[in-house]
Amino acid sequence: MAAALLVVLGFTLLDIESGSGAGSNISTSILDDGSKTRLTCTLNSSDTAILGHRWMKGDRLLQEDSQPDLTTEYEVDPDARSGQYSCTFLSEPTGRTASVNVNGPPKIEAVTKSEVGIEGERVVLVCESQSFPPITEWAWYKVNDAGDQVLNNKSQNKFVVSSETRTELYIQDLDLKADPGKYACYGTNTEGKDRDIITLRLRSRLTALWPFLGVVTEVVVLVTIILVCEKCQKPDDVLGEEDTGSAPPKSSGHRTKDKDKRNAN
Incomplete structure (x- = not known):
């Protein structure tokens, strides 16, 4: 326990960074506890209200809250421990940010x-x-x-x-x-x-052309079926038109019969 406190104190003394607010500093610490690594940022003072905190790794957002505390913590993923982290105290008009670099072997x-x-x-x-x-x-x-x-x-x-x-x-x-x-x-x-x-x-x-060729084949088959159906229907239509033209009108036949009856009388 004493060794862990010495580690925290050492990092705190070495990693104090100035924030963007006048007269305010952010101290950072890294604590290894077994397989866990905890990052801590502490703002010594603030003239404006703290609206929350944000933790980033590079340009990737890790965590964000709306707590008003002057201290914020983040527990590092043990599978991707090393990296360049940053903590930001959100306030108006601008936030205050400090970086926390965790050394370690690369994670590719x-x-x-x-x-x-x-x-x-x-x-x-x-x-x-x-x-x-x-x-x-x-x-x-x-x-x-x-x-x-x-x-x-x-x-x-x-x-x-x-x-x-x-x-x-x-x-x-x-x-x-x-x-x-x-x-x-x-x-x-x-x-x-x-x-x-x-x-x-x-x-x-x-192989990349098979989907396109499949679509083309379906279109060709569909057009062929349509053309065959139209060709099969045309002779019947022509024959029907010829039969209709050669048959005498029914009304003409009735008039001829009535005329013959009157002449016989």
């Missing part, structure tokens, strides 16, 4: 665990990390039974673009035989190394 995450590409086209595989310290080295490998194959800007139809928080592997002119498989992205910082795996699946160009 693939943006998508599985990608589907089309033969002959391009695909981009992406991995990210919000760890602290930042990633100093990224590396890509094609995972093979015979041994992982290093991928870089000298690899055929592949090139890599990386920053501290993100790496992208571009694969152009996808080959249906050579390119499908598992790809590993590695990230290294001063605290350690981590990796994640992305599975790439490919479809042939013809």
